[in-house]
Amino acid sequence: MARDSDIDFRQWVLLLFVVLLGGGLTWSATSESVRSAQAEARASFNAAADLYADRVKGALSHGLDAASDLYSYYEATEEIDHVTFQRLISSYSSLNEHRKMVGVAVAATPDTVGALEAYAKEHYPGEFSLRGAGDVVGSSESGRPGSGAQRAFYMLYVWALNEDRAERWRGVDIGAYTPLNAFLEETLEKGQPAAIPMPPLETEDRSCVLLATPFVSQVGVDGVIIQILDMPKLLDEVASSQRFSRLNARFSSSWRGGAMVQDMMIIDGTFSPETFPPPAAKPWIASYEVAIGGQMWQVQPWAPYEAYRIDYGAAVITASVCLIMTGLVVFIVWSQSQRAKRVVDIVNRRTRALKEAHDELEDHYRMLQNLNKDVEEARKSAETANRAKSEFLATMSHELRTPLNAILGFSQILQEQALGPLGDKRYAEYAKDINASGSHLLAIINDILDLAKLEAGKIQIEQKRLSSRLLVDRVIALLVQQASNKGIELKAEFAMNMPDHILGDELRLRQILINLGSNAIKFTNQGTVVFRLHPRPFATGQAGWILEVEDTGIGIPEEKQATLFDRFTQVDAALSRRHGGVGLGLAICRELVDHMEGAISVRSIPNVGTTIRVHLPLMEADPETDDDGMI
Template sequence: MARENDIDIRQWVLLLFVVLLGAGLTWSATSESIRSARAEAQSSFNAAADLYVDRVKGALTHGLDAASDLYSYYAAKEDIDHATFQRLISSYSSLNEHRKMVGVAIAATRDTMGELEAYAQGRYPGDFSLRAAQDLVGASESGVPGSRDQRAFYLLYVWAPSEERSQRWRGADIGAYMPLNAFLEETLAKGEPAAIPMPPLETADRSCVLLATPFVSQAGAEGVILQILEMPNLLNTVASSQRFSSLNARFTSSWQGGAMVQEMMIIDGTFSYEAFPPPAARPWIASYTVEIGSQSWTIEPWAPYEAYAVDYGATVITASVCLVLTGLVVFIVWSQTQRAKRVVEIVNRRTRALKEAHDELEDHYRMLQNLNKDVEEARKSAETANRAKSEFLATMSHELRTPLNAILGFSQILQEQALGPLGDKRYADYARDINASGSHLLAIINDILDLAKLEAGKIQIEQKRLSTHLLVDRVIALLAQQASNKGIELKAEFAGNMPDHILGDELRLRQILINLGSNAIKFTNQGTVVFRLHPRAFATGQAGWVLEVEDTGIGIPEDKQATLFDRFTQVDAALSRRHGGVGLGLAICRELVDHMEGTISVRSIQNVGTTIRVHLPLMEADPETDDDGMI
């Protein structure tokens, strides 16, 4: 016993060692795979962000270069007029693409303002005047007019996509807004082009970038070439590639030694007021410091986590393989160490299992014998009860029909006053009501009797020669009065290839037509009821013919059509109370159609009409056939 315990302990120690070793290897490999997948997703985002930032920087730098080209032309010919400036900008796509304004601003003091105004008036066809700071800054959300000692920056030349904006900015002091004045003075002091996110001089320009290229004219006047560039449009062009479609960015720049800071955030090509970092779940974020001219920018591209989601497929595969290998080793170790012991246990277990199975089979055999007896007794009881029910229905139907026929006969005699006048018209009305009620009760009893016969299998379908035209004409004649009372037109339509004589049970076919036609008239308030006959083969290729009854009545709701042919089923209880009936007519039609080996279906649209179709096997009668065969 002690030796067996030692063997069990060694087995458990070995298994524990294998499990721990496998778990450690699985954890190590899975962790490395996760780090690799995350690094790959991060690398993909970083590569896209690098290229994105490089393209944005290139686009802005290109704008500064284009302004330098403009200055070269301006320096070569300083006496250009307004019209020449407009044509120059309009024809140079690098200066007008995505621009809201391109202008030349001249730095001026109160002493040089008159000279500047005189110079400008000589180059404009109309009046030109330098406008006070309030004309422009007063429209700003946060603009603060500059002090009287600072230099003004009057816009001498202005190009804008709209003439209204061009006229509004022409001659205005853009340096009256302190943040812009500080930036322009710093740009002139450095003597190098620079760019900043546009301070909110006007609400419409919040999503713009201001590009400034300094120059000194031949006359010694300092000035800057200004470009207001719409950043969303520029970014949409830069990020037109599918690779950048999910990238957004925040742009930040500062001047005056960090005393003034301006930023903007563009999300999905639109200026956003949201806080940064954005509220997206676990966004990818990167930060870059780039030089736009002489200005330092911080560009922070970001994207939702889903855009560069980590692919854990390799991680799942790695973990699965490690777990499978660990389980396989554990299984091999366990199976080898337990083999001998398992053989003995298997033999003992099989012996016990065989004995238990034998006992269980004997119990099941006895149970099945008892169940067979119970089932046989239940079947006989059910057959007896069903037979008794059918016999009772048939007997009661006959017993009820006998007095009903007498009631109907005497009520008709009273109604017609065959034996002499009754003396009071009300007695004739009462007799008419008795006759109508009795007729309705007799129809219900006949339906119950037919249903009982169908259940008992006592209905036989005859195969006799009959005329299809005569069959429909007789039904229409029987229903004519009912239809006439409601103002409904009865029609019969026969396909040209419908045989005149077929083999069938005329009585049962007429019963089906009467039930369907009576129902159609009952639930049709106006319009027509059409009886339509035409041949149509079954899907199996067997010859067949279709009998349709179509009305323009109230229709049947779609959810009620499935139970339309069930026994004692009414589509609408309120309508049934109004029109009468207990829901047996269509059930009897279905039973008769089943006995004729056919099918019955309904197609209905509420407030449009209903079509009930009976599809039966077609046996065309020979001209002299008069067979009394039965099926």
């Protein structure tokens, strides 16, 4: 009972741990998804705001560049008149697009006012007079009047969309308003074009930008090309892309070391007097420092929160998946805990069964140990018997070969009638049969003896200097009688590059050649048997030489060639009975070639002939040395 209580406690602890872990992972993953969604929305707004600020800067800078082109024309000919100026501005889209007014203001002091007025009357038809700004817009709009010590900036040439405005501002001192005068003077001092949000000379200009391009005439008079640009229209063109459709902006600039500041805010393409930041709920805001000519602006694009709404879909999906996974894990743990109770009961029952099975296995183990001892003893007995068999074969081969040699010797004496003539010819024939049978039996015993030595590992391959040509000549000399009896020609072919002096075991090489040559003669009824020797390296690059025996005999069927070198294997039992042999000659050749680290192969076509090839490592011997090494 106590054991079951412990299991229940652990299961509840595990369930609580899974719930807490799942909740923590859900909170972490969801928070990360929310942050990622917020970062994506912020990045989208920042990219749009950055491009928006860059386009505003480009549009204003383009206006300053156009004013520089106008000055280049004016500099080339200062005899420009009112009509030419009007036509020039009207035909130059970069100067009239989104412009409320374009003009040339000339700086004048009390000493130069008379000369300036005389010059203007010469170039303007009708009456022309120099006036103050208060005469045009009134004291309420012109703001702080300038001091008598500051220079005046009279509008010499004026172009405006509204001709009435052009007539109204022609000859007016635009620098009478102190902030404007300070800006124009600072622009002339720096000698660089600049732009500021327009101080409100007139109510309709409160959403405009003033662009000023300074110049010095050929006679040394300071002047400024003035452009009053309608900012809402410019921003409408900049924001024509759907990407900027919800963007608004606040523009601010200062001059005279920050003593004078002017800003404006455009909301949905309209000037707004509201303070910044705008009263939108959680607006997106960015801020940039932008240089317009020689003047620094602070551009602050912003958009309502809804314009770049954060997509919480991924966060909701993440939270849902995490909660579902937590629920599944809780369900699995609960199911496993219930299953564990059932498993405990099953385990208890099977434990008892296993104990009983364990006792039975111990009994079987002891029995197997006894059987293993018996098997080991049997294996040792088999190895002993195998060694005894090999030793018996080696011993009996020697014991059988000794009397057989005696039988062969005496039968040959009888056959040749060396001790005197025999009374009956049949004795000589019987002696010939005894000699032939004994020779056959001796050959079989020699093969068995060689196999027994190979199997027992008692054959050593020697490495002595020998003559390859002399080796083949001696083999042919031993086989020539057998070949002559069947009318077969024996031939030897040596490649020109085959070395004569090589290292090898002459006895074993002769045995291989005799076996192969004897076999070839045995199964050849007419034609030739050719012994060939030529060098050929192995695929590995090791030097080697080929020993081939080719005949024009009956050939070997393809299905029999794979087992040709197996022990006690004969291609045709009928042929074997006719020619003798038990199928050990080629097996011995293969064993010897393997010991020499070579390879043996056969190529045969029935009724055409057979070629058996032995490929052996080539070690060329020094003609003056006589190695006596062994492998």
